[in-house]
Amino acid sequence: MIDLVTGAAGFLGSHLCDALLARGHEVIGLDNFFTGRKENVRHLLGDPRFELIRHDVTSPILLEAGRIYHLACPASPIHYQYNPVKTIKTSVLGTIHMLGLAKRVKARILLASTSEVYGDPEQHPQRESYWGRVNPIGPRSCYDEGKRVAESLMVNYRAQNGVDTRIARIFNTYGPRMALNDGRVVSNFILQALRHEPITIFGRGEQTRSFCYVSDLVEGVALMMEQDGFAGPLNLGNPQEVTVLELAETILRLTGSRSKLEFRPLPADDPERRCPDVALAREKLGWEARVPLADGLRETIAHFRRELKA
Numbered sequence: 166m167i168d169l170v171t172g173a174a175g176f177l178g179s180h181l182c183d184a185l186l187a188r189g190h191e192v193i194g195l196d197n198f199f200t201g202r203k204e205n206v207r208h209l210l211g212d213p214r215f216e217l218i219r220h221d222v223t224s225p226i227l228l229e230a231g232r233i234y235h236l237a238c239p240a241s242p243i244h245y246q247y248n249p250v251k252t253i254k255t256s257v258l259g260t261i262h263m264l265g266l267a268k269r270v271k272a273r274i275l276l277a278s279t280s281e282v283y284g285d286p287e288q289h290p291q292r293e294s295y296w297g298r299v300n301p302i303g304p305r306s307c308y309d310e311g312k313r314v315a316e317s318l319m320v321n322y323r324a325q326n327g328v329d330t331r332i333a334r335i336f337n338t339y340g341p342r343m344a345l346n347d348g349r350v351v352s353n354f355i356l357q358a359l360r361h362e363p364i365t366i367f368g369r370g371e372q373t374r375s376f377c378y379v380s381d382l383v384e385g386v387a388l389m390m391e392q393d394g395f396a397g398p399l400n401l402g403n404p405q406e407v408t409v410l411e412l413a414e415t416i417l418r419l420t421g422s423r424s425k426l427e428f429r430p431l432p433a434d435d436p437e438r439r440c441p442d443v444a445l446a447r448e449k450l451g452w453e454a455r456v457p458l459a460d461g462l463r464e465t466i467a468h469f470r471r472e473l474k475a
Contacts, residue, residue: 167191169230169272171222171237171263174201176342177277177335177379178236182206184383185234186214193230197221200239205342222259223251226266232390233274235263238312240279242305242432243348249307256311257318264322267329275331275390276319278398280439281309282334290406290440293334293398304433316398323396331389336402336441340379340461341468351376351462354413355469358422368431370410375440377403378461381454388450395449402441403454419462 168185172178173194178201185192191214194206198219209215220226222237238255239245245252260276267274283291284299301310322328339351347353357364385401407415410426417424446452 166232167193167230169193169195169228169233171195171233171235171259172201172277173217173236174198174203174205175236176205176340176344176347177338177382179205179342180340180379180383181234181236181386182209182215184387186212188387190214192216193218193228195220195222195226195237197237200241200244200344202344222262223254225262228266229270230266230272233263233267233272234277234386234390235260235274236277238277238308240308241348242308243346245308246304252307253311256308256315260315260318264318264328268322268326273329273331273390274319275333275386276315277386278316278332278334279308279312280334280336280400280402280441281305282313282316283439284309285436286438289438290404290442291400292442293400293445330396332397332399333386333389334398334400334441335382336377336400336439337374338377338379338382338402340465342379343465343468345469345472350374350409350412351465352469354416355420355462355466358416358420358424359466359469359473361423363427364413364417364424365427365429366409366413367429367435369428370413371408372431372435373406373408373438373440374412375403375406376412376458376461377401377454378456378464381456385446385450385452388452392450399446399449400441400443401446401452402443404441404443405454405458406438406440407458415459416462416466419459420466
């Protein structure tokens with residue numbers, strides 16, 4: 166089996182490549198290295214079953230693959246807002262090109278969508294049937310709306326052209342190989358704590374998130390691709406809900422940091438609550454997140470300690 170992974174040198178993509186190779190698959194990885202890093206896949210470059218290609222999915226590519234894991238797109242606000250037009254193009258044109266490839270070679274394709282399609286939700290926890298409450302012209306819309314269009318493309322290519330599609334809606338994921346400049350709350354807090362800088366909390370820190378360790382998430386993605394028939398969308402995430410303030414306090418405790426808390430105004434369109442309903446994942450895949458937050462944070466903190474020393 167040849168697997169194609171777009172965004173292969175990114176945080177999530179590199180862990181997925183590890184998992185697929187461990188299952189005995191051949192893997193072709195595509196990345197334009199905007200947010201991906203060769204360091205994330207350097208340990209794979211000597212494996213004869215792994216091939217890495219520098220390529221931007223906004224341009225078409227012709228190759229053979231049996232399964233396509235379409236992960237390419239900046240996922241951190243600091244990165245996807247840097248070039249919002251390119252972000253939209255990555256989600257829309259990139260998905261069109263990957264679906265076109267899947268149609269030509271009769272491959273199964275999985276889209277890494279996002280919990281951001283739910284916007285700032287009024288339903289809690291969020292079920293797959295919920296349409297969301299989104300701002301289509303806000304500062305986050307380049308990412309949110311791009312993924313919503315990508316989902317629509319997946320559904321319509323399946324209905325019109327018979328492409329074997331899967332849609333995974335991924336909630337907050339964390340773990341080793343997150344970039345130092347990732348800009349999301351877990352990496353920000355850990356770096357600030359390790360540097361003994363103020364922990365910057367937006368609002369009062371009462372907004373909630375649900376954090377899934379990367380090994381759990383990758384297992385869910387692989388299981389969804391393996392199962393037959395069910396196209397999704399399917400929530401993948403950890404339903405254990407914590408406030409941003411609780412996360413900061415946990416990281417301070419685990420790092421032994423001298424950092425103080427610093428409160429700042431909330432950015433525009435920041436969701437108040439975010440938590441997946443994963444009943445469908447349990448039913449369809451027998452999957453649920455297993456790694457406790459403190460255990461996953463210890464591994465992530467160790468990664469950032471090594472990054473800072475390097």
